Amino acid sequence: MDTTSDSQSSSDAVEDVLQDQKAAAKSAASSAKAFISGGFGGICAVLTGHPFDLIKTRLQTAKPGAYNGAIDAVKKALVKDGVTGLYRGVVPPLLGVTPIFAVSFWGYDLGQKCVVALTPDRTSPQFSTAEYAVAGFISAIPQTFVAAPVERAKVLLQIQGQAGGEVKYKGVLDVVRGLYREGGIRSIFRGTGATLARDGPGSAAYFAGYEITKKALIPAGSSPSDLNLGAVIFAGGMAGVCMWSIAIPPDCNFKVLKSRIQTAPTGTYTGIIDCARKTIAADGVAALWKGFGPAMARAFPANAATFLGVEASRKALDKLF
Template sequence: MMKCLCTKSKMDKLEFSESHRVIPDNHGAEIRNLEKSRAQAQAKSFSCLNRETQQLRSRLPSGHEADKSTKVSASSSTASSIKSFISGGFGGVCAVLVGHPFDLTKTRLQTAPPGAYTGAVDVVRKTLARDGVSGLYRGIVPPILGVTPIFAVSFWGYDLGKKLVYAYTPNRTSKQLSTAEVAAAGFFSAIPQTFVAAPVERAKVLLQIQGQGQSGPKYNGVIDVVRGLYREGGIRSIFRGTGATLARDGPGSAAYFAAYEVTKKYLTPAGSSPSELNLGAVIIAGGMAGVAMWSIAIPPDVLKSRLQSAPTGTYSGFLDCARKTIATDGVKALWKGFGPAMARAFPANAATFLGVEASRVLLDKLF
């Protein structure tokens, strides 16, 4: 134990003597030079780092600039939505003016009792004989008043649907939406659209089918229809067929917008953008969109028309209507009105997209 203490004492003395050893002058000068060089290098390094930091900060937007950029982006998004709403409404007006006679023929075929008409041509012939040319535009007021907001909401909903797709795919490698993503955005557009379309469709159908038999017209106009429906069953009566409308327009809108975008892409020359297409290509793409939609929308449209035109209590709902329709008239009844619908599909929807694209170009120039 004493030996260990002695050894430790010697080591402490040795360290003390080493730390207090006198350094020769020439060695001291070298050490001072090294320390000076080191200090200069550190100062230079710090200066360089500070300069790079300032340069980086100058490239980044300030808090005010970032806020301004965010506000500009939000403003641009709002402007885009408003333009989609307005151009969709204008496209809807074009669709009604071109397509209403076809739509009236389709609805009368779908809702008439068996044997009332031999086909679409017979509907047109009897309508002209009874009411003249104006008879082909019977019931046009509800769609003119209603289709404008219906199409406006539809195209606004489609624009919003595309934004949601982008929001839920932040790591996407391409800004171009796939066909499936376009279809998803199209289906989404039908959700808000249905709440506008269902009561409009209800009034339109009731006005279109009246006056076919011996009895005279039941309603004097769209306001009289709404008043009568509310008196009979309240708000629920006005919105009858809402589920059937969504069953038609959900898949239909998915096919509608997907077909339009796919056709535009197909017609776009190499090295060009679909937004640069001429009016002829837009007409073709719009017409194909309508054909794609109505190819799958006729069965739910038949059920919707029957639900909305039948007396209260005839059907308990969409499925009951389908069951009774098939039991009474067979499966082929689900495709009644297919001819007029397809005849209307191309010209009416070509007019729709022509109106949408033309008005959007004008709005982009004005705002």
């Protein structure tokens, strides 16, 4: 009996098991870091971008003639509620920001793993632009099921009380209770299809734009971890601009329709196509582009803050585990 050979085979088997365990632990740690850093980055995004988002939502849902433009909407918000009025409705995204952004960045990490798994014969660990985009699109799928109800609650809080309207809800939990009484779970998740149709291509452009910009800023002979904060901020801002530049028509139009579907009384629209038809009939095609200015103004600073928060927290987490 060749005991030496048997011993070697046993040793190799143990080594393989240990390698698999290390790979699994590394993968789990990577997912956990992506989840936590994504949540922190989302908080940074909300605090930076919420005033822009509030003005955009009011422009998208207001009756014709209510505002002369974004500047007029800001002035009226400040006169009526002061500076704090620009943060009306901020509680829902802050409460939901950790799961939404955490799931998004966790989904992006998962998307990258899927790309690697689907290309076992790859010769380079570096991703192409298309592969970054695929991973980004995958990130939008789990994110949507968290984002849709949170955004529905947010826009309902943002628009109440404008133009002398009724203040119906006291907070996010009151919104959720009211929506459930009106139409059950379906009412809470109204607008999910429109959210996914918007966020799929948007996320693909978002993450691909960030990775490509970051790669271009890396000095020769350096690694991504060597990038300074200025480069991270610029790459993050460009990620937001890329998202809008590539997905302007569907993104802007779907946001208008999604906001109207989510804020309209139950039964107003049978779906996104019905909403588009009625919106165009009532306000013209230009109605689909309402809020475009504030959205573009928000794109750079909010997303720069997002990736700055993500990268800073990720470095801190790398030191912990």
